[in-house]
Amino acid sequence: MDRYNFKSVEEKWQKLWKKEKVFSTKLDKTKKKFYCLEMFPYPSGKIHMGHVRNYTIGDVLARFKTLQGYNVLHPMGWDSFGMPAENAARQNNLDPKTWTELNIKTMRSQLKKLGLSIDWDKEISTCSEDYYKHQQKFFLELYDKGLVYRKENYVNWDPIDETVLANEQVVDGKGWRSGAIVERKKLNQWFFNISKFSEELLQGLETLDQWPNKVKVMQKNWIGKSFGCEVEFKVESEKPIESIKCYTTRPDTLFGFSFLALSVDHPLAKYYEDDRKFQDFRDECSKSGTTEESIASAEKLGFKTDMIAVNPLDKNMKVPVYFANFVLMDYGLGAVFGCPAHDQRDLDFAKKYNLKITAVVKPEKDKDFEINNEAYTGDGFLYNSNFLDGLKVPNESVVKTIEFLEKNNLGKKKINYRLKDWGISRQRYWGCPIPIAYDENDQPIKIPIEMLPVKLPEIDKLSSTGNPLDTENEWKYFILDGKKYRRETDTLDTFVDSSWYFLRFCSPYNTNHGFTQEEVDYWMPVDQYIGGVEHAILHLLYSRFFMQAISHKNETFKLKEPFNGLFTQGMVCHETYKDQNNKWLSPEEVSSEDGKKFFKKNNPLEKIIVGPTESMSKSKKNTIDPESIIKNYGADSVRLFILSDSPPEKDVQWSDQGMLASFRFVQKLWILNSKVLEKVRNTDETNEGENLTKFTNQLIYKVTQNLEKFHYNVIIANFYEMYNFLIKEIEKPIKKEILAENYKKILILMNPFIPHFSAECLSNINEEKINWPSISKEELVEEEINFVVQINGKKRAILKVNRGIDENSILDKIKLNIGTEKLLHNQKIKKTIFVSNRLINIIL
């Protein structure tokens, strides 16, 4: 018997699929559509196991839906703008474009070897002009709708590299490359007004019932809706300041008022700018503002002003006003009223500056209560609060206080959101140019549509400091209608690129517009989106915002939610290894005989320290290269393994043994295939085959159900069961038509998982047009069932009986059956619980 030659079979089918354009899809309104999308990759160089897992999960679904008769859109593209290209360019003296295109070429061919059912004719790349010219149009469209604006904002500034750093590039307060201490610097930047849609984005989550709850909760917290009130405090001061407004969710604690605190960026700071001490204080605040740890552990600091604030509920209650480092300008109104008894930060602050601490909420109405080192934020009742005394905290007290404040013109009910506007300016070269220019007075103008796209200039060598576009004077300046203009030299955040690519996939050939409405109407929304949970907030929220922004003031575009279903897959993990010098080692550099003790391959005397299993990463060297695995075992085996061990939403541990087992399984399936073909050829006369038909029906049912639920690991187990069953069953007499018919169905069930193998075997039995097998529930019904007998709730026996047996017959059977009869010990039956076709519980 010949071995299964995966190499020639896989090559053969991949060629055929390409030649016959099997996976290319067209708009076809007579067919139901299914849009299956996996998050497109960043072309970093080579594909990794995470990609293999992501795209295999998606491919299984796409092939399954195709077999079910859907018109399936399953495209692939490249998220190809971004910093690594610039870094690589600086290191290797290659321009970012060449580097990126080389990577795309490599990764495309690697993905093709996986045998994915991708419509490669629809491939897109965000760094191509064909793509980003449409993005520039969207930018201008949003500009016209008032959803884009410019304002000064703080950035992480690296003074050595003279560049802006992303938050994740700031390590311990220092620039990741230069090591310089990062400064806070104010720059003029472009923003998308995402917060305008806070409520819509929050409400929209309710409609996404095919999203993981976890992701929805994360987005909900990110948007951070809160109910409260704006309160106006009269101010006494030598300066021309009349009042200060604060936002609070706890107006009911106003009688615990002890100070008022402003952000150093508050507009009123202008009255103190000349004060040397205030300047020092502000500098101190901006220094500690960059790292997360410093924020968490920072001491509460304040700068006392000459202002005195008056409690709107009690004119005699006057408190000092501070600037404080813990008040943020970009939330609420940049000013808070301090109630130390019921807010921990306020308590810390009050203790430091010896401010009054008055408790106004107590947990129990009739008991005394005292505040020590912990603020009380729980439920209870108001006291020490004049006319508010006795109100129930929080609901009644908050509502009543707001009512009072509104009635007396002292405050206003207000809903606030934590969600901030999206800063989209990046001081980098390798991104989409912002289609804006500035006139001599620094006023922005839109680049006229006919001048789009604003192309990136070709740059011979990227300098190591500053924004590369800033020094491209030939590109930077241009004359329009006799006037000189200066281009915007910032480029767009790459998250903008990925916020609408799923629309582009619907009409990648449209050269005039980003998408064709008719095609978007047909294909969108994405029915199933698949990717890593690390994009739970930003990418997914930004994409949702884009739909809001495009449909805003738009009569034809109605879509609000881009992704109907979302699935977040787990990561691929591997053990980590270090040598005696604490250096990371890759799995290829170590060997082991017993799987417990590991040694260096080139030095078998050196012991290896085996570290914890972690997600594969280059820095820890615990990666397995998919290309060599595909080469050694074949795409089908890799696909099988990556799906077999763990449920797709959980992390999976890479295991060489597991990989080998999957490989052997495919070989065993090939042997089974040969046996089946031989059996079908021989001419035994028999009518047997009911067992096989029943088994196949059950398999169809299980596999279909599990596919809908993403329980792919269970399906692989179902296939092992199928093998174990059929390899024995084939030794018994079976009518050849029955065998052929059932076996064909089994091959189709396996098709989404091991498509090359399945296609090869199906072609051997001349099956070309294939459809997903269906069954009716009645076909699943077994005549003979296992019936469980419990005594006092414990399983005591299993009886083989006919379906539909009633309680009395089963009791008779128990009494007749020597053995089970003994179980009753001649005791009287107190009660029985009978579950039809399943069990009987006898209480003695």
Add this chain to the structure above:
RNA sequence: GCCCUCGUGGUGAAAUUGGUAGACACAACGGACUUAAAAUCCGUGCCUUUUUGGAGUGCCAGUUCGAGUCUGGCCGAGGGCACCA
């Protein structure tokens, strides 16, 4: 600190949603074939002296004829957010 998720054999995990716990696979051990090894195939797996016995899904209670599954408390692991007023 707040929010979310999860705890099942040596390991990865199944369990028709309250009804036979551990399917399927990896690893281990025993056996068959072989001169030998690899590959392949068969079998074993907690406790008790055999069994149609007992215990058993992180721990402690509860609901129920019946709990891995539901409720409350505790312990542990992972993830997200973090001066958001």
